[in-house]
Amino acid sequence: MTIRFTRRPEVRAEHVDLPDWPQSLLDKHGSRMLRPADAARVPTVPPAPPPLSTVYRSAVLLFPRSVLLDADLLAKIDDEIKVTGASLRVDGDRLPSADLPGELAGLDDQYTEQFPIPVVLVAHGADAEVVDAWRALQQIRTARHLGRLDAHPGLDLISLEHLLVGADYEGVPTWGPRDIRDAADGGPNASYRMLPVAYTGAPPARSTTAPGGRRVVIAVPDTGLNQHPWFGLTQFGAALPPNGFLREFKASETAISAQQQHLSGLTPTEVLTDAWESAITEDTVTENVDRATGHSTFITGRIRQNAPDADVLVMRVLHSDNICYEADLLLAMYLLVARITNAQSDQDVVDIVSISLGGYVESASLKASHLRTVLKLLAKLGVIVVAAAGNDSTTRPFYPAAFATEPVDPSDPWIGPPVIAVGALNVDDTQAWFSNAGPNVTAEATGANVVSTFPTSVRGPVGPGRTTRSGSRRSADPDVYPNGFAIGSGTSYAAPEVAAGLARYLVNQKVPITDVRTKRMRARAEQAIKSLRKDHP
Structure with missing residues (x-):
């Protein structure tokens, strides 16, 4: 796997219009x-x-x-x-x-x-x-x-x-849902974007005790929990194993559920009530798998592969049809601010936020933005935010990643760009053709054709023409995941690799990881970013 920081090319941001949503x-x-x-x-x-x-x-x-x-x-x-x-x-x-x-x-x-x-x-x-x-x-x-x-x-x-939408890729624009295209071209009758793979390896080894006395915590606002043996989740809706790789943020679940209940009269959309993904099918007749099913599980697996000694704080904000309401993401981020500010111990602190969703907005200049405000607040607390840059092969700003272009505050040099925007690389370290680029992207990591964890519970329909039968023989089913692994592409899966890389650097510093005073967190964050940049120019 590869991480590299980019030099922003001298190219204007495009102001291209988006195709119609259905x-x-x-x-x-x-x-x-x-x-x-x-x-x-x-x-x-x-x-x-x-x-x-x-x-x-x-x-x-x-x-x-x-x-x-x-x-x-x-x-x-x-x-x-x-x-x-x-x-x-x-x-x-x-x-x-x-x-x-x-x-x-x-x-x-x-x-x-x-x-x-x-x-x-x-x-x-x-x-x-x-x-x-x-x-x-x-x-x-x-x-x-x-x-x-x-x-x-x-x-x-x-x-x-x-x-906002999740930044995975299946040949359609990041911002657009699957069904904007014809069936033959990835539309509503096409099979699920992920492809199952056979993998039997054990999860990367994890230290029995936290290195440095505390585990780095990476918050992942996304689709939430689902079944997978790597994380001790063998039953849907079961309690998380103690001292495991995953943590649950119940304050976020409660607040987002209340907020959605308050607005539920506007639409028939389901209310997110807990940390677990909703049912995996959006149509009870065809049993088509929801577009974003497994998104968080895949991202969590990327972190486990690259930073096994970290912990992931699960925050469910993304609906299984790949739609996130901006107010829910903002509430989740403010709750992180509150969690860190009111931390009763070093175990309540969050060090990194990995965001694999975003969207395009109506203004070319966002000097006044709620997302910008809360990202700045997190930066002041010493939290590093990493965000996917989008998958539309464009330089049009994709937010919140595009806030990476924020100028450094001269009164406080650390409170500069509040986010690291991550584009995707192919396995041969060339730039993935679908990845957004330009002045809004500050880093790149492997994001094309990567293998990671996927819910073992997913059993989708077999798309027409995708499997063949002859007597007892048949071709592989493209949407059944009994081994719990899949191959996928997107800046969604590049961003957590950068987050995991930063997690490794946060531990190996002079400032003890157990010292969670704001000044110390900021010093660690600044040094971790500098070290990662130095080692991955």
Whole structure:
């Protein structure tokens, strides 16, 4: 396996538009596509450039808590957006609450003032039939531009709630679900993207005691747990083995479940209630395997192969159809901030976050972004964030990985780029053709045709023409995984290799791994990145 840091090429970021998502998927998640040609814009002079294409939840805006705490400002915003046929008022009267999830109670204002809270827009007016968060947002920005809203720093952080996707690859765009293509070309009737492989080796050896007195913890916000013997998970839904490779983050599960329950009236989408992946089939008749099934298990196996002495903190945010709501990822990241800030012992600390999902947003410049804010908070705590760069063979920024281009803060040199963006290499160390590239990618690692762990529970249908039979003979079934291993490709699987490499360097330093004071964590993180860069130029 290979890791190398890249020199950002002198190439402009592309602003290419995204192909259409299928309407069925948009409807399933209460979302719509923003198309630049017909998108409303703030009337500035000179006119602002058109937005870029993206996908967002139709009836949700993300508000920073500081705005929700200002009742007068909130009432003015409500009056403004009524002209678009939307309102913030619950049951026709009450404005949205600024209540924090209980898990974030006790955090300083520097963390909670900008905390994003998803606000549901309701239809306003007798003729209102469609609520559009984009139109409401543009009305808010227009009112601010024309001086009708009081100056408030939180206004810049009112935003759409984007739909994010897992960054695996199967010949379709990272941002796009499988069924945008014809059946013969990887569409809804094609077999699952992963291919099973036969492997009987034991898991990489793991020390019985933690090197240095504490194990490095890598948080993985993704699809969650599933069965695999490498991790002692032989029964779906069983308790995790004590002192095992995996840890569960129950605070994240509780808070995300509550948040989704609050918004569940918008769509029929399932609510994520625990750390375990949902059922592996999305269609009870055809039993087609969900697109993202096994995504987290595969990523966890990549970490186990490359850093067996680390621990993985499982955080379920990605639905099995490969869709993640931005508000859920943000909540999970803020909960990590709270976990580290309020750590009762060194066992509560998280050292690295490995993110193998993301998306494209409507703005070419994200100076005000909830993701940017929480990544900066994690960086201040000494947490390294590694993120997949996307698989669309483009230089268009894929977030959150694209925040790797953030300039270094001169007042605090360590609080610079809050994320390492990872592209994919082939097994011969050439750049994978599907991998995103350009100024937003700062590192590369093997991500094409890699073998890793996959849930033994998966039993998908045999696609037409994919298997043949002759008497007692048949060709291999492409979507049954009895050995628990598969071959897959994507920047999703390159990012955890970099995270694992950093985990190894965090232990072998002068600063003891058991010293989890912020200053020490930052020193270790900075040195680990420098060492990895030096050894993998």
